[in-house]
Amino acid sequence: MEQASNLVSIENWAVVENVVAQNYDELQPGNHLTGYVFGHANLPNAVLIYTSPIIRVDLSRNLVETRNTTYRLGEINSEYETWVAARSGNPRKNTTAVTKIAS
DSSP states (O other), X not given: OOOGGGOEEXXXXXXXXXXXXXXXXXXXXXXXXXXXXXXXXXXXXXXXXXXXXEEEEETTTTEEEESSOEEEEOSBOHHHHHHHHHHTTOOSOOTHHHHHXXX
8 A cells, every 4th residue: 555645535435336326335345435535636625536446445554545546544424334333233333343344
């Protein structure tokens, strides 16, 4: 993955299978991130994006690599967080459930 100086932050993020369906999906290679980016060389701050497919996930460092960019995961989207918790069998909101689905 890229050096820390080349990272782009993504806030209010969620994972979707594709841009057309926009259904939530697991944080794993092949899916896409959506959220608001900060620090991207070619985009203004706080613009909503859909990434190219995820290549690699490193939750120990909160990093997600796509074809073009490595993102540092910021605040998770609350609706996505609830979806993740429901899929993990935990009715409470819990961002640690993201770790479980990426394993």
